[in-house]
Amino acid sequence: MGSLVKEGASSSLMTEFLEKCGGYAVVDGGFATELERHGADIKDPLWSAKCLITSPHLVTKVHLDYLESGANIILTASYQATIQGFVAKGLSVDDAESLLRRSVELSCEAREIFYNRCNKGSWDFDHVGKASLRPVLVAASVGSYGAYLADGSEYSGVYGEYVSKETLKDFHRRRVQILAKSGANLIAFETIPNKLEAEAYVDLLEEEGIDIPAWFSFTSKDGVTVPSGESIIECAKVADSCKKAVAIGINCTAPRYIHDLIISLRQVTRKPIIVYPNSGEVYDGLNKKWIQSEEEAEEDFVSYVSRWKEEGASLFGGCCRTTPNTIRAIAKVLSCESPTPSKLKFW
Ligand SMILES: C[S+](C)CC[C@H](N)C(=O)O
């Protein structure tokens, strides 16, 4: 297990953060779909990143809504913000790079606004009873190459024989360099659909000397494999081997699969486990529409959080089509069950 490898400053960021949060942290909810709920038209190859150009005020609003709902981690609007995608829209490389930096600034500004509001009003109390500001980290979102393809390829994980690990490294390199120097606390590699892309991220972090930590979060459509058909265990081993990885987990996956996936992750890592499922609805990537699932509704998912915690997960949030209500409910479950310091369990 990689946690036996010396990880130094990277791992202490997450350990200290979780300790300050009382052992468990709340991640925000669906970002793009929340922009959409507020009227943004993101049926576009840039998806949510379009709002960095057209409606940055809405980006700030959604971040603030999640902070007000109890989030300890907010993810930037950079999931589908790629230099290649912006250039295809006619922007210059300089402007594309500025928009990437802007995504992080907007999250940091929202955190500032939130802290100022807290200072003027009520204070949170930490688990030892001292008044404190709630710890909040900004995670720079990096969506997969499949996200850039803008056809829902995150859920197929099949990029074809011409896309090698080097192709993926070249695709992500400049974006990762920029986000690492943008003031974000960590990088969130999200909705990873195959093992090759996880390997590309591990190599990039090492080769580029990226000096902020990262989490690796995979997606699954069956609770056993990632969309490419490779086993989640094999993918998690890749992430676990990365010294800069401070959490490993699952996102944008139907809630019903999360329990078994946590058990699989726990077999191969002692790093903190992060889970932020979607609502259970299914994405139609061609028409950019969500199709309702009869099996799950958003409210069902919060009732699973305690069990996911028992299986060893430490960070909980939501992905597509979850809302600030979901996050408020998760925060409530965690605060009701928050352990006293002596009972804190770290892996
Ligand atoms: C996680 S999926 C819902 C993201 C959107 C997709 N890359 C698209 O552009 O349609």
Ligand SMILES: N[C@@H](CCS)C(=O)O
């Ligand atoms: N952080 C992204 C993930 C999409 S799968 C979002 O919430 O829009």
Ligand SMILES: [Zn+2]
């Ligand atoms: Zn999602």
